[in-house]
Amino acid sequence: MHTCFVPELAVGLVALPEEEAQHVVRVLRTKPGDVLRLVDGEGRWAEAMVVGTNRKACQVRIDQVFIESETRPGGLVLVVAPTKSMDRFEWLLEKGTELGVEAFIPVWTERSERRIEKPDRWEKVLVAATKQCYRFWKPKLHAAVALSDMWTDHPWLQECQGAVAHCMSSISDIPSRVAWSDWQTSRSRAWLAIGPEGDFSEEEVRTMVLRGATPVHLGELRLRTETAGMSAAAQFGRFA
């Protein structure tokens, strides 16, 4: 059954958003009588019968809206420096969604080489992946922020435990790295900061550690930014 993203789900006759309508009508050639699965990305879903279509519109009837969960399930929050290559960052957004990431906070760091934010485009990636993988809650995409402003913009981060992944063998005055796979074992909610291609600076790591973050590594091989995020998400919560 095809899934459509419909931000405002309500019982009754509903017109699908234009983009969804065009897709189901033109590409899938949906006809009256067909049934679609609708999700709002905020924990609600419905099955809806198509009652009318034309080239640009699709009207459906919703008899019942189901609430999968009232509140966003806590999970892994990825604080991540967007990669130089837009493709690689979008790929992380897609894979993170499939792997259950709760939220993304794009951060600009000392060594971030590109600072182009594409919130609309990124949001589309999250919506498509949410539909594809049958999630009920779309990951939250926060506005990009300078790493130094993160604590001011997101005071809630202090309520959950955090870690910072870096590739330096040692940094003076801070503890050695532990394996992320070990650290995350007993957590149901946490944030993890992942740096840009050139890694965080020592000072950036030190600042995060002073704020309570644990320095972690993700294994012996040198992972690209997007692989680090995906790998951490694939491990998170899987091993209690």
Added chain:
Amino acid sequence: MHTCFVPELAVGLVALPEEEAQHVVRVLRTKPGDVLRLVDGEGRWAEAMVVGTNRKACQVRIDQVFIESETRPGGLVLVVAPTKSMDRFEWLLEKGTELGVEAFIPVWTERSERRIEKPDRWEKVLVAATKQCYRFWKPKLHAAVALSDMWTDHPWLQECQGAVAHCMSSISDIPSRVAWSDWQTSRSRAWLAIGPEGDFSEEEVRTMVLRGATPVHLGELRLRTETAGMSAAAQFGRFA
């Protein structure tokens, strides 16, 4: 330090392979006296000093070849149906390399929609990723094979324990799925079969189970083929 892939590493004066030579000369503008890191993807590496360059060639001097390990470390063998989208399969090759996959066996299944094999192109992806992530052993890429011929072409698979990931809630006559994250915990070497977009057929799963494979799932969400492979690789061996 830049890494070059040099299949035949030996002490003495060595000409880099043409493609590597062009890259270090034209793109990186390497000069005599610069030092490069060379790997052969078969467990050996060296540091080499550039002694001469021209537009198409780069000669280096190797004083010592180090052997990181004599034999290919056993790990996860991914038996995977190439995706319709070539990009997505190449992503999996790249990410699997970064995440330590031992070997890939592309398989054609009942529901494989495209059956185009690009061994040269795929090999290039593996080489690039091996260099990037500092692996000493490049993953082995086997020739694509029909799933039904896999046991004949790869009798060695019977020597290591295997699992098959599928999305069906139950299949008659075979055990229910267990979580891959649990199943893999105590293994240092294993193979995992991952199906195409439309999943394996019941019969394909049944045949693999009769050959000793354990049916597994990779979590609650519906993962794309390449996400399933990467996620399984990210978890493998991380939790003893």
